[in-house]
Amino acid sequence: MPKRFALNEEHMQGLGESQRERFTDEMVAHLRRRFPDVLGRQSDAWIRELIGEGIQAADGYGLVLERDVAGYVELMVAISPGFDDNRRTPWAKEILTAPRLTPQEKLERMYEHVRFGTASRPSSSGANAAGQPLHPEATTMADASLAAQHPELEGRPVTVDPDDAPFRRTWTAAYREALIELEVRPATSRPDVAVGTATGDEFTPRTGTLSVTVTHEGATDSFAGGNVMLTGPGHRSAVTDASGTARFKNLVPGSYQVMAAFPSGEAGQAEVTVGTDEARVQMAAGRA
Numbered sequence: 001m002p003k004r005f006a007l008n009e010e011h012m013q014g015l016g017e018s019q020r021e022r023f024t025d026e027m028v029a030h031l032r033r034r035f036p037d038v039l040g041r042q043s044d045a046w047i048r049e050l051i052g053e054g055i056q057a058a059d060g061y062g063l064v065l066e067r068d069v070a071g072y073v074e075l076m077v078a079i080s081p082g083f084d085d086n087r088r089t090p091w092a093k094e095i096l097t098a099p100r101l102t103p104q105e106k107l108e109r110m111y112e113h114v115r116f117g118t119a120s121r122p123s124s125s126g127a128n129a130a131g132q133p134l135h136p137e138a139t140t141m142a143d144a145s146l147a148a149q150h151p152e153l154e155g156r157p158v159t160v161d162p163d164d165a166p167f168r169r170t171w172t173a174a175y176r177e178a179l180i181e182l183e184v185r186p187a188t189s190r191p192d193v194a195v196g197t198a199t200g201d202e203f204t205p206r207t208g209t210l211s212v213t214v215t216h217e218g219a220t221d222s223f224a225g226g227n228v229m230l231t232g233p234g235h236r237s238a239v240t241d242a243s244g245t246a247r248f249k250n251l252v253p254g255s256y257q258v259m260a261a262f263p264s265g266e267a268g269q270a271e272v273t274v275g276t277d278e279a280r281v282q283m284a285a286g287r288a
Contacts (some may be wrong), residue, residue, distance in 0.1 A: 001277065013225060016196040017196070019190070019195075019196050020055070020195055020196040022188075022190075023066055023069075023124050023188055023190070024051050024052070024191075024194070025044040025197050026049075026187065026188040026189060027054075027066075027070060027073060027187060027188065028044055028047050028048060028050050028153070030070070030187040030283075031047060031051075031073070031074070031077060032047075032085075034074065034133075035077050038077055039077070042204070042252070047248075049075060050073070050077070050081060050226055051073055052142060052186075053072075053076075054069065054072055054073035054076050055083065055195055055196075057072070057084060058072040058073075059195075061084075061097065061102055061106065061108075062078070062106075063103045064103075064194045064195065065103065065186070065191065065192060065194055065195075065286075066162075066186075066187070066188045066190050066191050066193060066194070066195055067188070067191035067192065068103040068104070068247070069195050070187035070191070071107045071133065072190060072270070074100075074132050074133035074187075075092075075107075075110060075114075075265075077113065077133075078132055078133040079092075079114070079251075083266075084096055087212070091110075091113050091117070091160070091197075091263075092110060092113075095109045095110055096184075097108075098248075102252070104252065108172050108176075109135055110169075111133065111134060111172070111175075112160065112168045112172060113160055114132065114133060114134060115139070115171070116157070116158050116159055116160050116164070116168060117159070117160045118214075126197060134175070134181060135178075135182070135184055137173055137178070137182060138178035138179045138182055139175065139178075139184075140182065141174065141175075141178035141181075142171050142172075142174040142175035143171070145170070145171070145174035145178075146167065146174060147172055148218045149170055150167060150170065153167065155272075158171065158206060161166055167169055169223070169237075170237065171259070173236055173237040173238075176236065177236075178279065180249050180250060188264055188279060192207065192217060195270070200223055206278065207249075207250045207251055207252060207253070208250065208251050208253055208274045208275050208276050208277055208278065208279060209247070209248060209249050209250075209274075209277075209278045209279070210247070210248045210251055210256070210272065210274050210278070210279045210280070210281070211229050211245055211247050211248075211278070211279075211280045211281075212245065212246045212247075212248075212258055212260070212265075212270075212272075212280075212281050212282075212283065213240075213244050213280070213281070214226055214228065214240055214244045214245075214246075214260045214268060214283055214284070215243045215244060215281045215283075215284050215285070215286060215287050216266070216284065216285065216286070217266070217268070217284040217286030219267065222240075222242075222243050222244025222245070223240060223244045223260070223266070223285055224240050224241060224242050224244055225239065225240060225241065225262065225263070226240045226244075226260050226261060226262040226285065227239055227260070227262075228240060228246035228248070228258065228259070228260045229259045229260075229261075230248060230256045230258055231256065231257045231259075232254050232255055232256035232274075236248050236251070240260070251274045253274050253275050253276055254270070254273070254274060255272075255273050255274075256272050256274060257269065257270075257271060257274070258270045258271065258272055258281060258283065260283065260285050266285040267286075268283045268285035268286065269283070270283040270285055
């Protein structure tokens with residue numbers, strides 16, 4: 001019978017460094033694809049140093065998963081390496097140090113400033129184009145979704161003012177769904193693990209899916225065309241299809257409040273716990 005192999009602290013540290021090296025290699029390739037104009041003249045050594053600084057800075061703000069660190073590094077390229085402590089982007093520090101925001105919410109708030117904060121939006125054209133940390137096709141789809149859901153905004157730009165927060169939430173939810181629909185691949189091969197974690201081949205996804213089916217109160221027929229909103233570890237929204245079902249992918253596990261609202265005035269709510277597999281909930285909507 002073979003002896004059990006035990007990893008000592010030195011072995012574990014070596015595996016962690018190997019994982020971090022793999023993350024850095026993948027990020028170099030990803031950044032060169034996303035920001036060719038900005039990084040075209042920079043050496044791989046320079047980009048690797050930038051990524052190292054990003055890993056350290058992101059960790060200080062509670063951003064440790066590879067997908068979150070990747071988003072932070074993208075912002076460093078799109079805005080400036082020290083955007084988190086720059087007087088031209090004072091909103092960044094405020095968002096990053098907000099105690100009640102999850103890592104995903106922190107990144108999404110900063111993306112909102114990039115998209116809607118005209119005073120701090122990076123240049124996207126010309127010889128010195130900074131590039132955007134947002135996916136261009138998903139951005140276009142989210143813009144169209146916002147316009148369709150809020151026709152009253154025609155001719156008026158959305159801003160980062162508090163009064164426009166509901167519109168920004170609508171746009172952010174649509175942007176997230178567009179990324180899923182477009183099957184945009186993550187920046188690294190281990191997006192749901194911490195940078196430097198010695199995972200080997202034991203990686204398992206840390207997200208789940210949820211199907212919400214809405215029926216008429218006191219009846220079994222489905223309720224199509226309604227807006228279903230989730231609040232919990234993250235904020236999401238989707239529209240029920242012909243079968244009365246709204247589907248959500250890549251959800252952070254946890255407890256969610258589910259609310260459904262329809263143009264006819266009916267509404268309903270429920271609670272559901274999402275794990276790392278598929279969760280389902282059926283709820284009835286009626287008039288208050």
